[in-house]
Amino acid sequence: MPHTPPLPRPTDTAPTSGAQQDTRHRRADRLAVALLALALLGLLAGLALSAVGRPDLATLAWAAGVLPALAALLVEILHSLREGEVGLDIVAALSMSAALAFGEALAAAVVAVMYAGGSFLERYAAGRARREMHALLARVPRSATRHRNGGLEEVPLDRIAPGDRLLIRQGDVVPVDGTLASGTAFVDTSALTGESLPARVAEGGEILSGVTNAAAPFDLRATRDARDSTFAGIVRLVEAAQASKAPMARLADRSSMGFLAVTLAIAGTAWWFTGDPIRAVAVLVVATPCPLILAVPVALVAGLSRAAAFGVLIKGAGTLETMARIHTVVLDKTGTLTDGRPQIVSVLRSGTLDENAILRLAAALDQASRHPVAQAVVAAAQARGLALPVPESVTEVPGDGVLGRVEGRDVVVGSAGFVAARLGLPDGQLPRAGAGAVQVALGVDGRMAGHLVMSDPLRGDAAAMLDRLRRNGIARILLATGDRAEGAERVTEGLGLDAVRAGLSPDGKVLLVLTERKRGPVMMVGDGVNDAPALAAADVGVAMGARGAAASAEASDVVLLVDRIDRLCQGIEIALAARRIAVESVVAGIGLSVLAMLAAAAGYLTPVEGALLQEAIDVAVILNALRALRIAPSGAESDVAGRAAPGGPPPG
CATH class of the missing domain: 3.40.50.1000 (HAD superfamily/HAD-like)
Structure with missing residues (x-):
């Protein structure tokens, strides 16, 4: 049975565009269908001619069905040899050639049908394993609707810049990373994370590119260029994953030489001791390369697809095997x-301001800072429903704190030492936060007003x-x-x-x-x-x-x-299960193949029976490898039950 050569690795050649890959896959699919149709037509025509008493024409019909498949196989072998690989396709070519040479045209026709059918099944299996990744790639938006001069304009993604305000309609895929600029949004993140229910995002909340607007239109403030956004990075990772080849798959390629040697040794021994070349033909047609060629890549690529459905993007089959x-x-x-997001655990008062007033003034000034702690203070104030005035005359000392005016008052917020130095207070008299906590001090009109004690929770x-x-x-x-x-x-x-x-x-x-x-x-x-x-x-x-x-x-x-x-x-867990399925498929398939070859060498299988048995083993191996698409890691059921977003699903 044939195997499709691995895609070029990104480090070896220029990246192949998605359209080029799709064209190549469609061409290979059409070829597989054509070979199967010709081989099947030749087999059926030969059987019909044999039934009406024309064995001479039946032999010609069977040979006519074999030759296109044999020609395609020889092209595949030459391609592998140019790549420095000796694959098990040689066994299939030898079996068809030997069967024709020794007058077993029916056996050759059966092998050709099974070869073409196996090629078709391989294309189907690979396509199914890539389905979820292709669905991800197909979601890449090409343009976006941008607010401009009081109106809307449709622009290509490469013209979107950080700070642009975009309109995201219901059903639109978010084109770039950004923050919600209006109201509340409900977004469908299932394509990226596997979350089945829409997630609720409040104004100012982060929205990643690649999610879908599941409810009313909203405005998005872009924070990154399209090429630097999350979804663009995911697409690049998926393309790299599709081009990868696992260590187990490379090991299978190297093992193919050993399997080829065993096959030829058994066939040659049977011919030598019995003097019957048909025994050797039977051994060749029953030798199945599929467990080595297909079991590992099908199982691992299926595992990649399954992991992506749970929001775990693995960059290559080799990584999955290593995991x-x-x-x-x-x-x-x-x-x-x-x-990773500090939370306020307590507010310490040092003057007449109450806790909400301390938090409100600190958050108002921290609006001007992008420091994670400052953003956490702002988020805490917004969560309490505090109205935050716009600060004026703001000066930030990176890593230390921020100074400015809020509602006519001089305010300074930052580390305890920074604020104390600005107020002229001795650092030793300041309260100390416990281990693992962060202390944010607030000074108002030259006096210490209070402290926010923050901690990063487990x-x-x-x-x-x-x-x-x-x-x-x-x-x-x-x-x-x-x-x-x-x-x-x-x-x-x-x-x-x-x-x-x-x-x-x-x-x-x-x-x-x-x-x-x-x-x-x-x-x-x-x-x-x-x-x-x-x-x-x-x-x-x-x-x-x-x-x-x-x-x-x-x-x-x-x-x-x-x-x-x-x-x-x-x-x-998905990696463990996919690797286990790959190993099971290889061991079971190769074991059955060796037993069948020994039976053929002993004369218990004719070439036709051997060909049929060979493909029965091949189909079983592929179907077993595809079980990786149904891997259910522990906790998957509770995920479905616990995915209700805060505030519930969108209305309607």
């Missing part, structure tokens, strides 16, 4: 094990996720963070980690990963720019793509498209 062998998982803390699903990692065979789980040791230990207390490594620089994280690799394959999970080197150094790097930095997504091998760390476990 099934991970020994150690190294987790970053901020944004990975923790939520993700609610973190403990359950670690337990599932253990059950999936992960031997060691470590925390790697640049934070102080006392804060890291407080946050992770009771989680049962094997080690906590705090105060690490990016180089320190890389060194930790390289050290752990001596024990076995290592997976690194992170979301920040400082995690990118460690992600690249690990056997499998996993980026929190929903809110993580672009650098970490580029350096990683896996991107979690939904901001849920438990999806990591589902990805690993």
